[in-house]
Amino acid sequence: MNRFWGFVKKEFYHIFRDARTMIILFGIPIAQLLLFGTVITNEIKDAHIAIYDQSKDEVTQEITTKLLSSGYFVLDQYLESTADIEAIFKKGKVREVLVFEAGFAQSLEKEGKAKVQVIADASDPNVGKLLANYTSGIINDYMLKEMGEMQLPMQIKPEVRMYYNEGLESVHMFVPGIMAMILMLISAMMTSISITREKELGTMEILLVSPLRPVQIILGKVAPYLGLSIINAVVILLIGHWVFGVPIAGSWVLLMLESILFILMALCLGILISTMAKTQMVAMFISMIALMLPTILLSGFIFPIENMPVPLQILSHAMPPRWFIVILKNIMLKGTGLLYVWKETLILLGMAVLFTAIAVKKFKTRLE
Template sequence: MKRFFGFVKKEFFHIFRDVRTMIILFGIPIAQLLLFGTVITNEIKDAHLAIYDQSKDEVTREITDKLLSSGYFVLNSYLDNDGDIEAIFKKGKVKEVLVFGPNFGQTLEREGKADVQIIADASDPNVGKLLASYTTGIINDYILKEMGELKMPMQITPEVRMFYNEELESVYMFVPGIMAMILMLISAMMTSISITREKELGTMEILLVSPLRPVQIILGKVAPYLILSVVNAVMILGIGHLVFGVPIHGSWVLLMAESILFILMALCLGILISAVAKNQMVAMFISLVALMLPTILLSGFMFPIENMPVPLQVLSHLMPPRWFIVILKNIMLKGTGFLFVWEETLILIIMAAVFTAIAVKKFKTRLE
């Protein structure tokens, strides 16, 4: 028994000396708990709100102040006409527009009722539904307090309208997110494993002394995954459109061009992972932990980025799927052109260039 306890003690020392094992045992669970605990929430806060106030009286100002003081909304801008509503939604920052009709306060005082229109961006149906619900609740609370003071029945009837997804179909949100996740995993993980396999088996050195240049070898390794990932992208878009009814209002050419750019960026990331990883298992582990979880949690795919703590919001800027999902939603659901997604496109190009530069430097270091 003494030998057994000595053996167990030796195993504990072996585990404690291995930094990688300690990270897997304690670091990853703590990181996941912090991520899930701070990211997963059903509340919405600091959603950007635009207001089209045709009345500009005391009642509309009080309702606006009550909405902004609730903590759920942040004022983005006041609109001058109803033609600005769709334009500001296409920019992507504003999640809801509140429209007050002419002579709102006078109508409410004279007739005891008035109408207000709530227009929400339902490209993320959960967020759109929650914001409309919050707005309706705040307006009803305002009316209850006013009724108590004025001793007369008053009613404000909110007319709710959902932009881009009137039926609140959740598949409109999932198709772009799943497409980003699949293309990221297939392109980055399979490329990293493929190149790492060559290094692990010792055949990379044989390839390097062949007539092919190193750049040609890398391109030859990633070219099949580029073609297969493009086929995957077409399949996902086709199934989403034909089977689930997800609309594609924008240009197919622009959509495929952006998809190919994202795939190229993911391939560059896969090359970088293969330059860092020592074997296939490490490459797969890095791909799954460093790509899949952030894609699900920090890209805006499942949970609104505005709900996250500021450090995680900053970290989300480094997640390529975040920018690709914005591009997909803009082209597919909002029907926008390149002028509305050029910033996200530029970010993906810069990321691809940075990943490639770091990977080339790492490869050179390893080969020396």
């Protein structure tokens, strides 16, 4: 028995001396708890809205003030006409538009009712529904508190309308997000183990003595996976469109070009991981832990980025899927062109170039 406890004690010493094991045992659970605890929330805050106030009377101003003072909404701008609504939604920053009818206060006083249109961007159906519910609740609260003392029965009826997803179909949100996650994980993971496999099998020496340059070796590793990942992207889009009914309102050509760019970026990131990892297991572990959780939590796939703490919002800028999901939603659901996604396209292109440059620099020209 003493020998057994001595053996257990030795194992404890081995665990405590290995920094990587301690990180896996304690660091990752703590990091996951902090991430999930701060990211997962059903509340909305600082959602950008626009207002088209055709009346501009005292009542509409009071309702606007009550909405903005709630902490849930931030006024982006006042609109000049209803023609500006779709254009401002396509820019992606504004999530909701309020339209007050002309003569709002007069209608409320004379007829006992007035109309306000609540138009939400439902490309993310959960956020769109929450915003509409919050807005309707605040307006109803205003009526109870401000108009309750009046003798005449009065009613402000919000008319809710959802843009880009009138049926609030959740697949409109999940298909773009799942596509980004699948392409990111598959592309990066497959390439991340490619060079480490060469190291483990001992075939790296053949590559090192070949006349191929590091850039050529990396491109040779990327090319097969690029073709296979493009097929994956086409299959996902076809299933999403024909099976789940997700619309593709924009250009198929632009959509495929953007998908190829994202795949290239993910492949380059996988090559970068493979140049740093010494074994296939380490490369796969880095790919899964470093890519899957951030893709789910920090890309805006499920949880709105504006709801996150500021440090996580800043960190989300380094998540490639964040920009690709924006591109997919704009092209597929909103039917926009390159004019509306050029910034996200340049970011993905810059990431692909950066990852490739670092991978080439770190690529070993001889065994160490």
